Amino acid sequence: MTRIDDTFARLNAEGKKAFVAYVMAGDPDFDTSLEVVRRLPEAGVDIIELGLPFTDPMADGPTIQLAGQRALEQGMTLESTLDLARKFRKTDTTTPIVLMGYYNPIYSRGVDTFLNDAKAAGIDGLIVVDLPPEEDDELCIPAQNAGLNFIRLATPTTDDNRLPKVLQNTSGFVYYVSITGITGAAEAQAGDVGPEVARIKSQTDLPVIVGFGIKTPERAQEIASIADGAVVGSAIVSELGAGKSAAEVLAFVKSLADGAHRA
Numbered sequence: 001m002t003r004i005d006d007t008f009a010r011l012n013a014e015g016k017k018a019f020v021a022y023v024m025a026g027d028p029d030f031d032t033s034l035e036v037v038r039r040l041p042e043a044g045v046d047i048i049e050l051g052l053p054f055t056d057p058m059a060d061g062p063t064i065q066l067a068g069q070r071a072l073e074q075g076m077t078l079e080s081t082l083d084l085a086r087k088f089r090k091t092d093t094t095t096p097i098v099l100m101g102y103y104n105p106i107y108s109r110g111v112d113t114f115l116n117d118a119k120a121a122g123i124d125g126l127i128v129v130d131l132p133p134e135e136d137d138e139l140c141i142p143a144q145n146a147g148l149n150f151i152r153l154a155t156p157t158t159d160d161n162r163l164p165k166v167l168q169n170t171s172g173f174v175y176y177v178s179i180t181g182i183t184g185a186a187e188a189q190a191g192d193v194g195p196e197v198a199r200i201k202s203q204t205d206l207p208v209i210v211g212f213g214i215k216t217p218e219r220a221q222e223i224a225s226i227a228d229g230a231v232v233g234s235a236i237v238s239e240l241g242a243g244k245s246a247a248e249v250l251a252f253v254k255s256l257a258d259g260a261h262r263a
Contacts, residue, residue, distance in 0.1 A: 003096040003124045004149050004172040007046055008207050008228070018173075018229025019044060019220070019260035020209055021253055022100065024051035024067035025084050026076030027240055033071075035246045037088050041095045043250045044257025049127070049231065052081050052101030059129045063234040066241060078105040078114070082121040089122035098151060098172070100127040103139065111139055115146040125149035125172045133165045140169050153177050154200055156192070163203060173207040174200055176227065178214070194226040217259030224263035232256050 001009075011018055021040055026033050040048055053071040057064060085097055099118065106114045106128065118126075126143055133140075133152070140150040149172030156179070158166055167174065178193050197208050210223045211231030224230040235256070239249045 002147065002149050002172065003094060004047065004098070006094075007096055008173065011046065011229075017224040017227070017260055017263045018046045018207065018209060019224070019257040020047040020049055020098075020211070020229060020231040021045040021236055021256070022049035022051060022064075022211075022231060022233030023240070024053060024064065024071050024237060025081040026053060026071035026074050027051075027067040027237065028070050028243075029074050030076070030080065030084065032240075032246060034084055034087055036240070036249055037084065038091060039246065039250050040253060041092060043254040044261060045095070045253065046229070046257075047096045047098060049098045049100050049233065050081065050085065050123075051233075052078060052099055052105060054102045054105060056104075057102065061234060063238050063241065067237045070241070078109055082117055082123070085118075085121040085123055093122075096124040097122060098125040098127055098149075099123050100129070102130050103128050106139065111142055115143060115148065119146055119148060123148065125151050127151045127153070127175060129153060133168060136169050144169065144171060149173075151175055154196075156196065160199075163200065167200075167204050167206075170204075170206060173209050173228070174204060175231065176200060176208055176210045177212045178210050178223070179212050193223060197227045214256075217255045220256045220259035221262045224260040230256075230260045230263075 053068040053076045057068055143150045151172045152166050152170040153175045154166050155177040200208050207228035209229045210227045214220050214230050214232050215235040220230045239252050
């Protein structure tokens with residue numbers, strides 16, 4: 001059982017849906033990012049998705065691309081991202097952290113070294129968007145053996161032939177991408193998402209969390225009501241990118257969390 005498994009067990013017992021918040025590590029700077037991440041749980045966040053800055057984030061739209069660029073310009077690396085997680089763990093030992101990013105920085109560090117360091121830093125799960133199931137031996141299986149959940153994305157183009165392959169070694173939860181395209185590109189539509197979530201849940205006992213295109217508390221509630229929870233990323237990152245204070249960003253996050261928890 002990981003912190004992710006424990007969190008979903010608790011939420012299920014409470015009859016609540018999950019709210020997952022994405023922030024880019026080091027955006028707009030290390031100290032502000034750490035303050036925001038530390039305070040996300042008190043704003044109602046059940047699981048933290050921590051973005052790993054990378055120079056070529058091919059799944060991300062302009063908002064998260066710019067956040068990654070700002071973080072890189074501040075000198076953020078894989079090591080400083082893990083350091084942020086370590087500092088978070090000094091005051092919070094229960095809230096799960098999922099590291100979301102791309103394989104290149106992990107490959108450069110070395111898989112075994114990375115997994116040891118990530119586990120020691122308090123990372124609970126990985127979303128590595130550019131490693132398909134055919135490459136499971138590369139990182140997914142070693143991560144599972146190290147006690148980290150490996151969370152896979154399913155999308156509107158994941159048909160019935162592909163879905164079993166996607167689900168095969170997934171753990172923690174399934175992340176359903178509600179739109180066809182990059183982050184922040186369109187708005188999630190419950191009428192489109194509902195049947196897809198039901199299709200996935202017919203083939204797995206894992207929770208299904210929906211992300212991409214959720215920007216308001218109302219939409220968070222609507223999407224969470226037809227899934228096991230909702231993820232918001234670009235809308236939060238854009239608040240940081242607009243120069244809002246940590247308190248203002250966290251107030252916005254709380255409104256989103258409250259929406260998802262009303263579902």
